Amino acid sequence: MQMIGTSTRTTIQRLVEIKTVAEQLHFKISTLLLHGGKIPDAVTWFRQHNTWYKRIIGSPEAVFLHWEWMSRQFLVFAELLETSSIAIPTISSVIVGTAERPLTEWEFHPAHYYQLAAHYLKEKRSSLEFAVSMSESLGEVDSSAESVVPSTYVGQFARLVEQGNAHVMQPLTDDEYTRYAVAEGKRFQDSFEIIALLKKSYESYSNLKVHRMGSFCGFQMAKEYYGVGDFSNAKPLFDGIASLYRQEGWVTLLWEVLGYLRECSRKQGMVKDFIEYSLEMAALPVSSKTGDQLFGFKECGPAGPVSLQQRKLIHNEVFGFICGELELASSDESANLKVTVDNPLHLEIDVVSPLRLVLLASVAFHEHIVKPGSSTSITLSLLSQLPHTVEIDQLEVQFNQSDCNFIIVNSHRHSGALVDGHQGHRVETASSLSLSTNRWLRLTYDVKSGKSVVISVFTNV
Template sequence: MSNSLEVWMIVIFCICRLKNVFVELCAAFYKEEGRRIKARIEKKNFASVELSIRYCFKVAIYAEFRRDWPEALKFYEEGVRVLREMIGTSTRLPPTQRLVEIKAVAEQFHFKISTLLLHAGKVVEAITWFRKHIKSYERVVGTPEVAFLHWEWFSRQFLVFGELIETTSTTIPDTLSPRFGTADNTLTEWEFQPAYYYQLAATYLREKRYAIECSSSMANLTTEVNGVPESVMPSVYVGQYVRLFEQGDTVSLLPLSDTEYTSYALSEAERFQDSYEIIALFRKAYESFQSLGATRMASACSSGMAIEYYAAADFSNAKQLFDSVAGLYRQEGWTSLLWENLGYLRECSMKLNSPKDFISYSLEMAALPLFSGSGEENRENKIKSGPAGSPTISRRENIQQEVINVLERKQSSEGTYDGFNNAIEEVTHLDIDQISPLRMVLTASVAFHDQSVKPGSPLLVSVSLLSHLPSPVVVDQLEVQFNQSDCNFVMHSAQEDSLPSYSNLHGQVIQDTSSLTLFTNRWMRLTHEVKSGTIGIYTCHDQEP
């Protein structure tokens, strides 16, 4: 037994010695290779700038293998510096593909530098570096036809850095002190939270979706003429693409023109649905913000999810999220955001065949105290602003007219409201109570002229109405109800040729008035005389226009 144990101990000892020998040999090899390549960099003994970047990366990798973190960081940063100089000088590839390659290489450097800093516990330095990285490339978009490639790349930078922040073992500080950042470039509290980066990753990926919609319309003619190149594949070099060409038994790799590459990249981008990836990122950020107690930030993420559900034609989930967000916007008084939100809610109600909700959201939109310029929008702005459009006077008037069309069962020019015809009967009654968002649409007030009156004596009652809608509102009749039904009365517009069918109810007092037209932000006051029947307290229950 003892002999067997001794043998095992000797074997283990030999393996450890052998491992140490290999480690020493590898370290010596990597050190020598690094020294040899560093000599080339110092002497500038290379034919192109691209080789200089490649050498910097190789030296840094060899330094990582030897666990020489300072040297690795030094040469990664040197490679980044040289790479930035290539943006306006390199002509080896066509312009669009040159930018794609530069960004792909920059992404590799970014990942390496961020990882090294975070593993060393230098969170502040890592965030500062990330800011610098983003600032260097945020305007390097390229031509409008390939802007979607930039936003996809930009989104990925935030996603990767957020994941690195989330998985780092370094403790994130709970509070910030003046020592974070610099006097000219201080860091915010959110930049230490992964949710911040996930939210921006989702936002920029949505920018990609908008850019694809614009690029698709611009590229249709080119694609029809030239077609989409086939057999395109990544090259052996990072960020480059080639076309596989077969002729008999011979296989060749051919370069792509920018036109061919743009057609290929756009066709690939259109194959994938980004909406669900965007939703996943927004949800990840939402859950993180909720756990931090950041309700407003979480609400912004909910709005982002809702917009993507709408884009994916999942109107039920979209409406549920838009409704939850609208409550906060009303509470905070964020009318611009509420306008955009209500525009989506209107469309969701239409798709879900809910005319009552459509009318409610439309009236609230039309009454919002928002104004913009002439309302001229380009295609990109229309895509981003959603179905609400700009809150111009004419737009608000159109929305109010759409409500009237729905109530009068008029068909729109686009046939938009046809689906409401079967469900319209239930929308003739809208409750506007003390907490209803429709209070900003129509305000009603009832005032008794006297505090007390003897039974049987006449009592004057004034009813005041105020409309915030952009166009005049013609009221057919106004019914006022009390806790004592004998005092109920109806005010009827004399302009109408006939009374409504329910105006002849037993005991109903009907009073004709010259006009029941409400003008924008102008009070209309109507006075009526009622007779008190019995002793008690009179309460006005309801006013129904």
């Protein structure tokens, strides 16, 4: 059903009626085409249906009705396509679309339609929030919304009024219908429906092994969970997405995800996770201009725009927290997060840890072959990508044989108590244990080998 000669300023109720009839006809035509095995024709028909109506928005005060209708079109077609018993053909096996706009492969998969259904429902939510705020500011309260019922004709509504012993249908004005639609919209929480749609799209893309699109939908779903305060469901999704972005090397996207993870950890009282995400963000290799170029016209997430300045702010915050100078409030206002003697912090950085950006340690033996009991030299190299200089109190170098262990202390911050606390272990001093950004710190010492050597490095900052 195509609207010919219809203005985008058609009255609200008239437009609702037209779209309701068009929706039913579209459903019947799509069902017949899909059941007949004509999937390319059904997809082409849906595209045309969408083209006809997506610009018929209607009056600004009721634009949320348009976005809700658009979302429903994509949802219904996704469900029809998903339940079709005919196998989805490959794009190369059919001639589809037009010469100007051939159909894409994604248009044959339900995931595409679930994703766009969620997108339009988010548009509806934003428009409805604006309409609600406007109605509340104007003091418009429709106390008779419960008396509004569907009329005899498809797509029409009326007010049911009792007159004597009979009930009479009275037509609504556009203003009355708009107030009714706003009141109805306030009864529902769109976030949960958006999450359900994104979950379907996420699972469908995952089944197709399309991990990047799946992660995009997963990210949108995680943000919805975050928005409603469901951090326990948001955090695992953010973690999975961050893992992919690390593998792909997408620094700016990773920054935004880590910002959400950092806040989820803080709100859940996860001290170690909060510090790990903060350190990783502070060490991300971003320039001072990256934030202005990429995030000037979009949301930046709770961590703000990715930039060198933001890295420095996070660095100062997390080290102030580690040193006990700052406390962080969790969701439970009575329980602030703090690193103390009773609540110490231990971070482990191995060869696959994301924190290797924060501190990279390398050990080189000066000789390839060392006889048991002989002495040799080792060079310990440390590198940090944190934006500020980091001062290390002490380094502990451990071997699989404890007799070879030794401690390196910072002579500028060294105290006698430190030496006494490590009696039985060799203690070395270094004139400086300061790590500047992207500058190697190399320390060379002699060790006496045993039967075999396995080495570990521990630091106190």
